[in-house]
Each structure stands twice: as C-alpha cells, then as structure tokens.
Amino acid sequence: MVLSVLCQLPLPLLLTCLWGVEARPNQLHKRDPSYDVLAGANFPDPCIINVGGTSYVFGTVDGSGHNVPLVSNSDFSNAGGWSAITDAFPGADVPAMGDGGWAAQMTTWAPDVNQLTDYDDSFAMYYAAALQSNSGIHCIGLARSESVSGPYNDSSTSPMICPESDGGAIDPAGFLDDNNSRYIVYKIDGPAVTNGGYCNSPDNPPSTNTSLMLQQLENDGYTAIGGPVVLYNNQGVSDSYNVEAPAIVKGSDGTYFLFFSSGCTSANSYTTNYVTSTSGIWGPYGDRKVLLQTGSYGEYGPGGADITPSGGQMVYHSLEVSDDISYPRVLDTASITLNGQTASVS
Ligand SMILES: *[C@@H]1O[C@H](CO)[C@@H](O)[C@H](O)[C@H]1NC(C)=O
Ligand SMILES: *[C@@H]1O[C@H](CO)[C@@H](O)[C@H](O)[C@H]1NC(C)=O
Ligand SMILES: *[C@@H]1O[C@H](CO)[C@@H](O)[C@H](O)[C@H]1NC(C)=O
Numbered sequence: 001m002v003l004s005v006l007c008q009l010p011l012p013l014l015l016t017c018l019w020g021v022e023a024r025p026n027q028l029h030k031r032d033p034s035y036d037v038l039a040g041a042n043f044p045d046p047c048i049i050n051v052g053g054t055s056y057v058f059g060t061v062d063g064s065g066h067n068v069p070l071v072s073n074s075d076f077s078n079a080g081g082w083s084a085i086t087d088a089f090p091g092a093d094v095p096a097m098g099d100g101g102w103a104a105q106m107t108t109w110a111p112d113v114n115q116l117t118d119y120d121d122s123f124a125m126y127y128a129a130a131l132q133s134n135s136g137i138h139c140i141g142l143a144r145s146e147s148v149s150g151p152y153n154d155s156s157t158s159p160m161i162c163p164e165s166d167g168g169a170i171d172p173a174g175f176l177d178d179n180n181s182r183y184i185v186y187k188i189d190g191p192a193v194t195n196g197g198y199c200n201s202p203d204n205p206p207s208t209n210t211s212l213m214l215q216q217l218e219n220d221g222y223t224a225i226g227g228p229v230v231l232y233n234n235q236g237v238s239d240s241y242n243v244e245a246p247a248i249v250k251g252s253d254g255t256y257f258l259f260f261s262s263g264c265t266s267a268n269s270y271t272t273n274y275v276t277s278t279s280g281i282w283g284p285y286g287d288r289k290v291l292l293q294t295g296s297y298g299e300y301g302p303g304g305a306d307i308t309p310s311g312g313q314m315v316y317h318s319l320e321v322s323d324d325i326s327y328p329r330v331l332d333t334a335s336i337t338l339n340g341q342t343a344s345v346s
Contacts, residue, residue, distance in 0.1 A: 032297050033334040033346060034079035041085060042328035043069060045110035045245065045304040046315040051148045057315050057331065058088055058111045067091045067108050068127065070149060076313050079333065088150035089125065089143055096141055096154035103129035103141055110245065110304065113148065114174035116221050118182065124221040125152045126172035126184060137168035137192055142222050160222060167192035173306065174221065175248040177281065182217045185231065185246040198241040199264035205241065210234050212246040212260060214282065231258055231283055232275060240264045245304045248281070249311060251338040258285050261303035266325035268294040270301035272316060276341040291343055302332065311338040314345065
C-alpha cells in the first residue's frame with residue numbers, strides 16, 4: 001500500500017502526511033451513481049433527450065469554445081460511452097446572435113431540447129442568452145434544427161420570453177403532456193436585478209423572488225396560450241432566496257413532478273429538490289422533498305437536473321471541488337424511479 005510506505009514517519013509528520021492526503025479534494029469520496037462521466041470537463045445545467053436509442057445531452061456554455069456543448073451515448077448506462085464534446089449551436093451566422101439580433105454570443109445557459117413530435121418532428125432548443133443591450137440580463141430564445149445534434153438556428157430578432165425589469169428569464173424546459181398540450185417552465189431571475197441576491201451578498205441579503213413559471217404553448221413550441229403562472233417560489237433564507245432549473249415530468253399514475261435546484265449555484269448549498277401535484281399541471285405543488293444534496297454519494301452541490309419525460313434517466317451536475325466554482329461543474333448521470341409522489345435515484 002502506498003500510504004503505509006509514505007507514512008512510516010514520527011507522529012507529527014504522520015499526521016501531516018495523512019492530513020495532506022485528506023486535503024486533496026477528490027481523493028476520499030465515494031461518488032456514485034455515475035460521477036463525472038466526461039473526465040473533468042465543465043458541463044453544467046445539462047438536459048437530456050433520447051432519439052433513436054441514443055441519448056443526447058446539452059449543457060451551458062463551457063468556457064472551452066462551445067456555446068452549447070453536446071455529447072451523445074448509444075448506451076446511457078455505459079458511463080464510459082460518451083462522445084467527444086461538439087457545439088450544437090455555435091452562434092455564427094445566426095440572426096438572433098448577429099447585428100440586429102438580441103442575444104450575445106457565447107453566453108448561452110441551460111438549454112433544453114425537445115422534439116416536436118406533435119407538430120413537424122423537428123427539434124426545438126429553448127436557451128437563455130445575455131441581451132446584447134443589457135449583458136446583466138438573460139432572456140429565453142428558441143432555436144430550431146431538423147437534426148437533434150444541430151446546428152441549431154434562431155432567426156428571431158427578439159427573445160421569446162423576456163421579463164427584463166424583473167431580472168430576465170432563464171433555465172427553460174419544455175414539457176409535452178399525454179394529451180399533446182405543450183408547455184415551457186422557466187425561472188424569473190430576480191437576483192440579476194438585486195446585486196446577485198443573497199448568494200453574492202449574504203451579509204446584506206436582498207430578498208428576491210425567483211419564481212418558477214409555467215406557460216402553455218401551441219404545438220409549434222413557441223406561440224403562447226394565455227399567460228404564465230407561478231408554480232413555486234423560494235422559501236427565503238433556507239433556500240438562499242433562490243430556486244431555479246425547473247423541469248416537469250409525469251409519473252405513470254398522473255402525478256406531476258416539478259424538479260428544481262435551490263441554494264447558491266456556486267456553493268455546496270446547491271440542492272436538487274422536487275414537489276408534486278396530483279391535481280394537474282398547474283398545481284398546487286407541495287410535499288417538498290430533497291433528491292440530492294452535498295454529501296449525497298459524496299458529491300458537492302448537485303443540481304441542474306433534467307429527467308427523461310416519464311422518469312428513468314437523469315443528468316445533473318455537481319461541483320468538482322467543494323464550495324469552489326472556479327473548478328468545473330462536472331456531468332453526472334443516474335437512474336431515477338418515480339413511484340406515486342416519490343422519486344428515488346440509483
Ligand atoms: C440561419 O437562418 C438564416 C435565415 O433566417 C440563414 O440566413 C442562416 O444562414 C442560417 N444559419 C445557419 C447556421 O444555418
Ligand atoms: C390537456 O389537459 C390539460 C389539463 O387538463 C388542459 O388544460 C388542456 O387544455 C388539455 N389539452 C388538450 C389539447 O386537450
Ligand atoms: C415577490 O412576489 C410576490 C408575489 O407575487 C410579490 O407580492 C412581491 O412584491 C415580490 N417581491 C419582490 C421583491 O419582487
């Protein structure tokens with residue numbers, strides 16, 4: 001054993017030796033189910049879609065030249081089977097991101113890809129990007145492609161959803177119900193207009209709404225039907241005044257699950273939760289439960305989860321290093337079971 005050789009030292013030095021081993025952030029943690037399947041790549045806020053038996057996972061702009069990083073795997077359960085990262089939405093020659101458009105290049109957060117099986121079988125990517133006119137605010141756009149892997153394009157000259165004075169809108173996710181009604185859920189990003197909110201200034205915390213909104217859409221995936229409704233808001237200081245990354249899935253008995261992350265995106269307080277509704281998609285949603293938190297499987301700040309439409313597969317990210325977002329947020333995968341009003345991970 002390497003340790004026993006290295007640590008045959010007098011007691012004080014032995015303690016230093018052992019402490020030194022323990023202080024290395026990634027050494028002593030058991031991390032399952034499938035932790036960091038992309039070998040250290042930064043891949044936050046993933047979404048998953050399965051097409052033709054292959055899983056496609058998209059993420060937030062990664063700092064390595066991919067506006068919307070994409071990986072795929074023909075066997076989701078094979079943690080070593082993920083492809084190299086490509087860019088599904090490079091942004092060049094995209095009207096929304098050019099002169100006269102609205103979205104800044106290389107600012108895309110938390111995309112969500114949906115196949116419009118109820119419309120024309122094309123692929124709709126909801127994404128949030130910083131406004132060209134106001135870089136502190138992100139709003140939601142819709143990019144389309146005939147192929148799941150892109151390249152996606154958005155010819156709009158204004159965002160799809162943009163409550164700019166409330167902080168903008170981020171973390172979109174589509175949902176198609178059994179009866180072919182289509183929806184989008186998203187977060188009103190209050191902290192963007194309150195100095196970053198509690199997470200940026202815990203000593204002088206602005207209390208901020210981070211409402212998770214539900215909007216019904218036509219089957220084109222774009223046109224609104226009626227207005228948005230608040231499904232859930234943060235519960236104050238216990239959530240660091242922040243909930244985000246909503247995603248809706250439906251259990252086999254008709255229960256709607258609203259998954260979301262709470263706490264500070266950059267810190268160990270980031271937690272994956274869910275609430276359920278047995279009285280329809282509009283709620284009320286209650287019976288809040290924690291799915292994953294720091295310490296679950298030895299992970300730090302697990303969040304940004306997305307789940308296949310009726311459960312089964314989940315992708316999420318966790319901090320590679322405890323409480324330190326200057327290191328990557330790595331891609332994790334898991335199996336998830338929905339049973340009644342309970343979700344469980346394995
Ligand atoms: C995106 O669509 C516009 C037309 O709206 C077209 O001019 C442009 O070439 C397209 N870009 C890509 C990357 O396909
Ligand atoms: C599907 O069901 C929901 C909830 O009952 C309802 O609001 C919606 O109008 C239905 N959609 C269609 C296309 O019938
Ligand atoms: C938060 O939302 C509630 C309910 O919609 C509203 O009454 C309140 O003014 C909001 N607070 C802030 C700080 O925006």
